[in-house]
Amino acid sequence: MASKYTKEEIRKIFLEMLNETSLKKITIKALSKKCQINRNTFYYHYSDIYELLSEIFQIELAKVIENYDDSCTWEESFIKAAKFAIENQRAIYHVYYSLRREDLSNYISKVAENVMIRYVKRKSKNIPATEDNIKWIAYFYQCALTEMLMRWIASGMQEDPKAIIRKIGLLFDGNIEISLKRSLTSMKLIQK
Numbered sequence: 001m002a003s004k005y006t007k008e009e010i011r012k013i014f015l016e017m018l019n020e021t022s023l024k025k026i027t028i029k030a031l032s033k034k035c036q037i038n039r040n041t042f043y044y045h046y047s048d049i050y051e052l053l054s055e056i057f058q059i060e061l062a063k064v065i066e067n068y069d070d071s072c073t074w075e076e077s078f079i080k081a082a083k084f085a086i087e088n089q090r091a092i093y094h095v096y097y098s099l100r101r102e103d104l105s106n107y108i109s110k111v112a113e114n115v116m117i118r119y120v121k122r123k124s125k126n127i128p129a130t131e132d133n134i135k136w137i138a139y140f141y142q143c144a145l146t147e148m149l150m151r152w153i154a155s156g157m158q159e160d161p162k163a164i165i166r167k168i169g170l171l172f173d174g175n176i177e178i179s180l181k182r183s184l185t186s187m188k189l190i191q192k
Contacts (some may be wrong), residue, residue, distance in 0.1 A: 007045050010035055011056055014049075018091035023049070023098035053100060057107040060084040064111050074119040075169040078145070079162055081111045086161050096153045105150060112145040113138070123176050133183035140179070141172060 013035045017026050026049060032039045046052045064081040072080070085092050085108070095104045120138040129137075145168060152164050 003045070006035075006037065006041065010037070010042065010045060010052065011059075014052055015056065015088060015091055018094055019088055020090070022094045023053070023100060050100060050103075053095065054103060057103060061107060061110050061114075065114055068114065068118060070118065070122060073169070074115055074172070075165050077115045077119065078112070079165055081115055082149075082161060082165075089157050092153060093157060096150075104153075105146065108149050109142065109146045112142040112149075116142045116145065120176055120180070124180050127177070127180040127184070129180045129183045133180070137176065137179045137183065141176065144168075 010031070014026070014031055017031060017034065028039055028042050028049065031049070032042050035042075046055070063084075067080065068077060069080070079086075092104065095101065117135065117138040120134050120141070124134050148164070148168055152159065152161070
Protein backbone atom coordinates (compact mmCIF):
# COMPACT_ATOMS: atom_id res chain seq x y z
CA MET A 1 0.00 0.00 0.00
CA ALA A 2 2.79 2.42 0.90
CA SER A 3 4.57 1.53 -2.32
CA LYS A 4 1.47 2.38 -4.37
CA TYR A 5 1.10 5.69 -2.55
CA THR A 6 4.78 6.51 -3.09
CA LYS A 7 4.53 5.84 -6.83
CA GLU A 8 1.37 7.97 -7.08
CA GLU A 9 3.11 10.78 -5.25
CA ILE A 10 6.20 10.55 -7.48
CA ARG A 11 3.99 10.69 -10.60
CA LYS A 12 1.97 13.63 -9.23
CA ILE A 13 5.04 15.70 -8.25
CA PHE A 14 6.81 14.84 -11.52
CA LEU A 15 3.80 16.07 -13.49
CA GLU A 16 3.72 19.28 -11.44
CA MET A 17 7.42 19.81 -12.19
CA LEU A 18 6.92 19.00 -15.88
CA ASN A 19 4.16 21.61 -16.05
CA GLU A 20 6.68 24.15 -14.71
CA THR A 21 9.92 23.27 -16.49
CA SER A 22 11.37 21.35 -19.40
CA LEU A 23 11.92 17.62 -19.15
CA LYS A 24 15.70 17.91 -19.47
CA LYS A 25 15.84 20.15 -16.38
CA ILE A 26 14.09 17.65 -14.12
CA THR A 27 16.61 15.59 -12.22
CA ILE A 28 16.04 12.59 -10.01
CA LYS A 29 17.73 14.51 -7.20
CA ALA A 30 15.32 17.47 -7.50
CA LEU A 31 12.29 15.18 -7.93
CA SER A 32 13.28 13.07 -4.90
CA LYS A 33 13.78 16.19 -2.79
CA LYS A 34 10.39 17.59 -3.78
CA CYS A 35 8.75 14.20 -3.05
CA GLN A 36 10.58 14.05 0.29
CA ILE A 37 12.08 10.67 -0.52
CA ASN A 38 15.65 9.59 -1.03
CA ARG A 39 17.02 8.75 -4.45
CA ASN A 40 17.13 5.03 -3.63
CA THR A 41 13.36 5.09 -3.13
CA PHE A 42 12.95 6.61 -6.58
CA TYR A 43 15.24 3.95 -8.06
CA TYR A 44 13.31 1.23 -6.27
CA HIS A 45 10.27 2.17 -8.39
CA TYR A 46 11.81 3.52 -11.61
CA SER A 47 15.08 3.09 -13.47
CA ASP A 48 15.00 6.70 -14.71
CA ILE A 49 12.80 9.71 -15.46
CA TYR A 50 11.85 8.27 -18.87
CA GLU A 51 10.42 5.10 -17.38
CA LEU A 52 8.34 7.31 -15.09
CA LEU A 53 7.09 9.34 -18.06
CA SER A 54 6.28 6.16 -19.96
CA GLU A 55 4.29 4.81 -17.01
CA ILE A 56 2.27 8.04 -16.82
CA PHE A 57 1.34 7.71 -20.50
CA GLN A 58 0.42 4.02 -19.99
CA ILE A 59 -1.80 4.83 -17.01
CA GLU A 60 -3.55 7.63 -18.90
CA LEU A 61 -4.08 5.38 -21.93
CA ALA A 62 -5.60 2.69 -19.69
CA LYS A 63 -8.03 5.31 -18.34
CA VAL A 64 -9.03 6.24 -21.90
CA ILE A 65 -9.74 2.60 -22.75
CA GLU A 66 -11.62 1.99 -19.50
CA ASN A 67 -13.77 5.13 -19.72
CA TYR A 68 -14.71 4.97 -23.41
CA ASP A 69 -18.39 5.79 -23.92
CA ASP A 70 -20.05 4.27 -27.01
CA SER A 71 -22.91 6.75 -26.85
CA CYS A 72 -20.62 9.71 -27.59
CA THR A 73 -19.55 11.08 -30.94
CA TRP A 74 -15.89 10.46 -31.75
CA GLU A 75 -15.23 14.16 -31.03
CA GLU A 76 -16.76 13.92 -27.55
CA SER A 77 -14.87 10.67 -26.95
CA PHE A 78 -11.60 12.18 -28.06
CA ILE A 79 -12.04 15.30 -25.93
CA LYS A 80 -12.70 13.07 -22.92
CA ALA A 81 -9.70 10.94 -23.90
CA ALA A 82 -7.52 14.02 -24.29
CA LYS A 83 -8.46 15.33 -20.84
CA PHE A 84 -5.00 14.52 -19.49
CA ALA A 85 -3.27 16.42 -22.31
CA ILE A 86 -5.67 19.37 -22.02
CA GLU A 87 -5.15 19.63 -18.25
CA ASN A 88 -1.37 19.32 -18.61
CA GLN A 89 -0.70 21.41 -21.70
CA ARG A 90 2.61 22.79 -20.43
CA ALA A 91 3.84 19.29 -19.57
CA ILE A 92 2.81 18.02 -23.00
CA TYR A 93 4.59 20.99 -24.59
CA HIS A 94 7.73 20.22 -22.59
CA VAL A 95 7.68 16.56 -23.65
CA TYR A 96 7.16 17.59 -27.26
CA TYR A 97 10.34 19.69 -27.14
CA SER A 98 12.41 16.96 -25.53
CA LEU A 99 14.15 13.84 -26.72
CA ARG A 100 10.95 11.94 -25.74
CA ARG A 101 8.73 13.45 -28.44
CA GLU A 102 8.20 9.97 -29.86
CA ASP A 103 6.70 8.81 -26.54
CA LEU A 104 4.20 11.66 -26.77
CA SER A 105 3.42 10.90 -30.41
CA ASN A 106 2.88 7.22 -29.56
CA TYR A 107 0.59 8.14 -26.68
CA ILE A 108 -1.54 10.45 -28.85
CA SER A 109 -1.59 7.86 -31.63
CA LYS A 110 -2.79 5.13 -29.24
CA VAL A 111 -5.51 7.39 -27.84
CA ALA A 112 -6.61 8.25 -31.40
CA GLU A 113 -6.48 4.56 -32.35
CA ASN A 114 -8.67 3.57 -29.43
CA VAL A 115 -11.26 6.23 -30.19
CA MET A 116 -11.27 5.77 -33.99
CA ILE A 117 -11.41 1.95 -34.13
CA ARG A 118 -14.38 1.89 -31.78
CA TYR A 119 -16.12 4.70 -33.65
CA VAL A 120 -15.56 3.17 -37.10
CA LYS A 121 -16.79 -0.22 -35.86
CA ARG A 122 -19.90 1.46 -34.50
CA LYS A 123 -20.49 3.25 -37.82
CA SER A 124 -20.04 -0.03 -39.73
CA LYS A 125 -22.92 -1.83 -38.03
CA ASN A 126 -25.20 -1.41 -41.05
CA ILE A 127 -22.43 -1.56 -43.64
CA PRO A 128 -21.00 -5.01 -44.39
CA ALA A 129 -17.37 -3.84 -44.48
CA THR A 130 -14.66 -6.37 -43.74
CA GLU A 131 -12.75 -6.24 -40.47
CA ASP A 132 -9.60 -5.46 -42.44
CA ASN A 133 -11.24 -2.47 -44.16
CA ILE A 134 -12.62 -1.23 -40.85
CA LYS A 135 -9.10 -1.31 -39.40
CA TRP A 136 -7.62 0.49 -42.44
CA ILE A 137 -10.23 3.24 -42.32
CA ALA A 138 -9.76 3.69 -38.57
CA TYR A 139 -5.99 3.76 -39.08
CA PHE A 140 -6.30 6.46 -41.76
CA TYR A 141 -8.33 8.71 -39.46
CA GLN A 142 -6.09 7.87 -36.50
CA CYS A 143 -3.04 9.05 -38.45
CA ALA A 144 -4.77 12.24 -39.58
CA LEU A 145 -5.92 13.02 -36.04
CA THR A 146 -2.50 12.28 -34.54
CA GLU A 147 -0.68 14.49 -37.04
CA MET A 148 -3.13 17.36 -36.60
CA LEU A 149 -2.68 17.24 -32.82
CA MET A 150 1.10 17.04 -33.05
CA ARG A 151 1.05 20.13 -35.29
CA TRP A 152 -1.20 21.89 -32.76
CA ILE A 153 1.32 21.13 -30.01
CA ALA A 154 4.20 22.30 -32.24
CA SER A 155 2.39 25.60 -32.85
CA GLY A 156 2.32 26.31 -29.11
CA MET A 157 -1.21 25.03 -28.38
CA GLN A 158 -2.68 28.53 -28.65
CA GLU A 159 -6.02 27.45 -30.09
CA ASP A 160 -8.63 25.85 -27.84
CA PRO A 161 -8.22 22.04 -28.15
CA LYS A 162 -11.98 21.55 -28.29
CA ALA A 163 -12.15 23.93 -31.26
CA ILE A 164 -9.40 21.93 -33.00
CA ILE A 165 -11.30 18.68 -32.46
CA ARG A 166 -14.52 20.27 -33.75
CA LYS A 167 -12.71 21.50 -36.89
CA ILE A 168 -11.32 18.03 -37.51
CA GLY A 169 -14.80 16.64 -36.87
CA LEU A 170 -16.22 18.81 -39.64
CA LEU A 171 -13.66 17.31 -42.02
CA PHE A 172 -14.47 13.77 -40.90
CA ASP A 173 -18.25 14.27 -40.74
CA GLY A 174 -19.93 11.72 -43.01
CA ASN A 175 -16.64 10.66 -44.56
CA ILE A 176 -16.21 7.61 -42.34
CA GLU A 177 -19.50 6.16 -43.59
CA ILE A 178 -18.55 7.05 -47.17
CA SER A 179 -15.17 5.35 -46.69
CA LEU A 180 -16.88 2.23 -45.34
CA LYS A 181 -19.25 2.12 -48.31
CA ARG A 182 -16.40 2.72 -50.75
CA SER A 183 -14.48 -0.13 -49.17
CA LEU A 184 -17.26 -2.48 -50.35
CA THR A 185 -16.76 -1.29 -53.94
CA SER A 186 -12.99 -1.54 -53.71
CA MET A 187 -13.26 -5.13 -52.49
CA LYS A 188 -15.35 -6.01 -55.56
CA LEU A 189 -12.77 -4.38 -57.85
CA ILE A 190 -9.91 -6.24 -56.16
CA GLN A 191 -11.73 -9.57 -56.48
CA LYS A 192 -12.17 -9.15 -60.29
